[in-house]
Amino acid sequence: MTVQPNGHLKGQVAIVTGAGSGIGRATAIALARAGARVLGVGRRAEALNETAARQPGIEPMPADITAGGVPQAVVEAATDRWGRLDVLVNNAGATAVMSLADTDADRIAGLLALNVTAPSLLAHAALPHLRAGRGTIINISSTYGHRPLPGAAHYAATKAAVEQLTRSWALELAGDGIRVNAVAPGPTESEALTAAGLPDTVVEQIKQDEAARIPLGRRGTPEEVATWIVHLADPAATWITGQVLTIDGGLELAP
Structure with missing residues (x-):
């Protein structure tokens, strides 16, 4: 499933973090197909270049958004190049399988830095430009932002934080005409489990177990999630904030 080009985002400028793979890549491509100019941000230059090669209108920017000063630099890169910023998609994030018995302070800090702090600092840096154009912020949560996840509670907690940031910012910024929403994907085909350091056999077993629990009987695709991100980014979505x-094949409803 792909978003067909219709130009409804022509003239818009978007930042998408984590654009080198998965939902981030699909979102950058979908926004560009819809007419937006997209700054695709991520740690891996080669992966970002592959994203940019798939669709005109995407400019890659290799960067670690958890590093000092980088959120401001990312926003400046977009506004210096295109003169405005309309859409911030806070997609970059990490998954960590970590039971309470194995909890480690550094891993908790890393999760918070990438999943909570960096999106907050990006939104902070983007705020003046979003105010100027009555833009929008779209955060990427997870089904597990509002559903328990034994064995990965700290990951789930960071996504719960993202959902509360979304609601709180929506109220805080409504007077500026800035809309703030989130999508909460269920298990989606991506590199997240492998990036979490899990062996291939474990990753495959997790995928099978997840698919078995999802009422629609399968994991999602990045393109299916990106479709809804584009809908939320559309300036015509004027009354949703x-x-x-939740985009999870019904997992939220399952016991």
């Missing part, structure tokens, strides 16, 4: 849209 503070919402967390």
Whole structure:
């Protein structure tokens, strides 16, 4: 499933973090197909270049958004190049399988830095430009932002934080005409489990177990999630803010 080009985001400028793979890559491509100019941000230059090669209108920017000063530099890169910023998609994030018995302070700090602090600092840096154009922030949560996840509670907690940031910012910024929403994907085909350091056999077993629990019987695709991110980014979506849209094949409803 792909978003067909219709130009409804022509003239818009978007930043997408984590654009080198998965949902971030699919979102950058979908926004560009819809007419937006997209700054695709991520740690891996080669992966970002592959994203940019798939669709005109995407400019890659290799960067670690948890590093000091980088959120401001990312926003400046977009506004210096295109003169405005309309859409911030806070997609970059990490998954960590970590039971309470194995909890480690450094791993908790790393999760918070990437999943909570960096999106907050990006939104802070983007705020003047979003105010100027009555833009939008779209955060990427997870089904597990509002559903327990034994064995990975700290990951789930960071996504719960993202959902509360979304609701709180929506109220805080409504007077500026800035809409803030989130999408909460269920298990989606991506590199997240492998990036978490899990062996291939464990990753495959997790994927099978997840698919078995999802009422629609399968994991999602990045393109399916990107479609809804583009809908939320559309300036025509003028009356939706503070919402967390769960896209998970019905997993939220399952016991």
